[in-house]
Every structure is written in C-alpha cells, then in structure tokens.
Amino acid sequence: MANAHLVEYSCRMNRVLDHIDRHLDAPLDLATLADVAHFSPFHFHRIFQAWLGETLGDYLRRRRLEVAAATLAIHPDEPVLNIALAVGFGSGEAFARAFKTRFGVTPSEWRRQTPARWQSQLDAIRERQAQNRNPDQAQRNVDQAGAGMAGHDEGSLPDTEITMNVTIQTLPPARIAYLRHIGPYGPALGQFWRGHFAPWARTHGLSGQTSYGIAYDDPSVTPADKCRYDAAVEVPADFVATGEAGIAELPGGRYAVARFKGDVRTIGDAWMTLTRDWLPSSGYQFDNKPCFERYDSAPDEDTSREDFSCDRCIPVRPL
Template identity: 25%
Template sequence: MEEHKKRIIKTIRYIDDNLETDLSLEKIAEIGMYSSFHFHRIFKLITGETLQNYIIRKKIEKSAFYLAVKKDIAMKDIYHDLGFSSHSVFSKTFKKHYGIAPSAFRNSAPETFHKILQIQSKNGQVDTVFSQYICHVENLLNWTKMNLKIEVKELPEMNLASVMSLGISHVEPSYNTLIEWAKKRHLFPRENVKMISVYHDSFKVTAADKVRIHACILLDERLEDQKGVVFSETIDAGKYIVGSGEFTLDDFEKCWVSLFLWMNEHHYSMKKAFPFEIYHSNFKDHPEGKMIVDFCIPVY
C-alpha cells in the first residue's frame, strides 16, 4: 500500500511541477512505474478525473494564480507557457472552469482569489489534494482486501461459442442472441453453465461505443464452423491472474484496476492476449444485483 501511495503522489507532483511541458500518458506512466496501458484507469479511479482533464484543470488553476497575483505578466505569455494554442482556446477553457473570462478574473480584486483557488504551498502543491488522493488509494486497497480474492492460476484451454459486440451498450443484446442460439442446441440452460466476456479492445484507445467485446458461452468441445453471427473462439491454456468475488456491475471497474495494481506490484507482465470475465451466476437472479465473477488477466 505504501508503495502505491508513493507512486501516485510521484505522478501527481510531476504533473503539477511540469505543466509547461508536454505531458504525455507514456511519460507520466513511466514516472509512476506503471504500464501506460493500465495507468489511465488507475489514475481516473484514484483522482476521479481522466489524466487529460486533470492536466487541463491544473493548467487553468495555475493560470488563474498568475492572473490574480502576477499582474506584470502578459496574458499571452501565461497561456502560451501553459501550452494553449490561442487566446480563444484559453479563454473558452478558463470560462468553462471558473464561469468568468480570464480578463474579468484578472480585473477582480486579488483578495477574492482565495474564494476560488486554494493557496498553494511553496512548491505549488495543495496538501489537501494529496491527502484526498492517498485516501482514495487506501480505500481501494482496503476494498480489494475485503472483496477480491486474487490468485495466480494455470487455467485450461477454453472452447467458446461467441457473438461479437461493437460498443458496450450492445453486449446484452449479443448475449441474448447467443442464448437463443444455445437454447436451440440444448446448451442453455444447463447446470454450471459459464458465460464469458472477452475484451478484444482497450478502453484506453477505443471509444466505448466502438470497443469490441465478445459475448461467449463455455463449451465442452470446440465448435465446428458456424454460419451466422455465432462463431468459434478459443482461450489458450496458461498462467492468469484471477480476481474472484461477488460484485455488482458498478464494482467491475474497481476490480479491474485492483488487478492491474496487483499485477504491477507483484512484477507480472500482461501477455499479448485478451483479458476476460467468467460469470458463475446471473446478477438478475440476485436481490442486490450481485454476481459471482472471475476477472482474468493473461500473464507471464
């Protein structure tokens, strides 16, 4: 836990101390010793903001500080130094954040500044912000210990019947199609049936309405070639980090982030394969909307 606190604080301090530079996801993830593939999810869960939104907000807050207390610096120099391409872009972003144009903000009395922006310490940090983020890390790790059982397992090869979904909103209809197909072949319902979601795209690089998720049912043997929307898919046997527990759909993001943190902390690397979820129960059958799930990351 202490290690994650140090790494998250390190990335936040780096951002706040280098707002005038090019702050790429890859660079900041490297500073925190996280994989850039997973860091955006970890950062958003802990701070409540995407990395890009956090950077823009901190740039606007720093510009407000300069506008209020450094009247000798030209506005153009302020927004250029912070990477805004033009006055119109800067003004629009500033007004969206504070509800007032930067020129009007500068003309207001400096003594009102503290009502909008917290007084910064000598190194430009706001201590209460770090306390808040540390609390989020601790809460996540405590939640993980209480709710998510994490193990490294050797999983067997899994033969699946799959239906592709383009976009998160189409996953349920894809499962409905798959279940209707399975019913006709007496593969559903049956005892201990397992439904699986395989993620073929990352939400980091693909929009939620375009991400490719396969709705799958586990079969006893490989499916022969099918005509239509149902096709054969195989998950290779191998080593996996498996996080297990009973969760609501709202818990899924925390589960994945917790597994990525655990993977980094224990020095595993993700294979060039697809993570997936195995469902052992249906949330629709639970009074609180909970389901028993295994979250699986292929590693070496």
C-alpha cells in the same frame, strides 16, 4: 432473408477482425483480407467501411496504434522499436509520428505518463466510493468511463468496497462459440447478454456450460463505438457454429484469477483496481493474451445484478 444476409456479413467481417489482430505485424493488404471474408476485392473495401464506419486503412492504423499504446504501458522494458515492428510499422520514426498524431504525445512520453494515468484512474474509483458512502453526495450514473469487462445496468452504484483475493492458476485452453458486440461497454453489455446471447445459448442447449466475457479494447484508448466484446460459451469438439456465431480457442496458460461477487455495477471498478493496483506490485506482468471473465454457467435473463459472480482472469508472466 435480409436478416440471414446480415448475419452472414457479420460472421465474415468478424473473421476479418480476428485475422487482423493475429497478424498486425504482417502487411495486411486488401486482397488478403477480402479473401478471409470471401468477398471480391472490388467490393470488400466498401463493405468494410459500411459495416465498421471507417475505412480499412483507418481501422488498421487505429488497431496498430492502440495495441502499441497498451504494450508500451504494460511492458515498460520492451524497446519502443520492437513494439513498433510488432504492430506493423517499418521504422521507429514512422511509428513515433503516427503515435503522436493519434495520442498527442510520443511513445516514450506515453510510457512515462502511465503510472500517473493509472493513479488518476484509481483515485477516481476511490472518490466515487467515498461519494457513494456519503448521502450528501449526488449518486453517480454508470457511464463508459466506469465500464469494465461485464455489462452494467443503469442506475446509481451501491455502497461497495472492492476486495481482492488473487491466485495464480494454470488454465487449460477452451474451445468457445461466441457472439460479438461492437459498441460502448457498460449497460449495453448487460443488455447484449440478456437480450441476445442468453436466448441463443438456451436455444442451443448451452445455458449450463462455462461461459466467458472477453473485452478486447481499452475504453480509455479506443473510441466507445469501436470497442469489441465477445460473449462466449464452452462448446464440445463436434459443435458446429451457425448463423452469426463464431468458433475460437481461448488460450490456456498462467492467469491471475480473482473472484468477484456482488453488484455487477461495480465490476468495472473492480477490474481497474485489479489491473492498475494489484498487478504492478505482484511480481507479474501482462502476457500477450486477452483478459476475460469466467462464469460458472451462461448468465440468463433472470440473473440478479446484485448477486453477480465471476472470475476475473488476467494472463500473466513473471517480470
């Protein structure tokens, strides 16, 4: 019974997190969010803090500022005030003060520093690749900084060059069932797929269906223990989610799609190269939808980490 209660709490709180992300520009008061979770307002605040490790107010402030930081970086022509209002700040001055407290620089400085910040990340990728090709260099352990959208296994990185063949595609929306992981990306995500999601998908007869990995947070901005990731699978219209599984729609539209095939431990760098190298010179910019990995079928416990394949999908619109 205790496990059943825990599953129910997780399901309700995930609904709250999803609601918050969809309504960052609105006044998200305690009573409204308690109603989304089907908890009494009297108890909801304590439940939220116990489950997520931060108060509701701290979470709302952090999410608003993290979304703003990402928007400042990927939409360089969007006025700062528009971004502030879109994430729920009442004025540019209040936003600037909160942003500098969180990131140590003003919103404009953060935006100006973006090219240098991205270039530094790309240089780190190339340095790691050079070290992996040099037997005299110590091999690198996978860590949070190198984690991308998919799970990495422990161990040294293989000698792999990252290549890209990107196409622009219009993808249909997909109805998905998902299980959520909150915590560091990297090896933990591979363990989540193998030990948690794959058995769940098999039990529900979904192992052969198209699946998705959706990372909602940038680990260079969001604390590692707060990063959110959904392992998801396409489901028919009559599929009913039970237990901790949630139902959502993955938005359709225009995406830049790049195939990845190789060792899963290199996919974080492949994502970074795609978003920090290819995208700025492509004539496209990020659209306001999540990036995701698309798999031909749900990865299972026996999926080889050296023979991993997926499509990396970035929502885009013209500059």
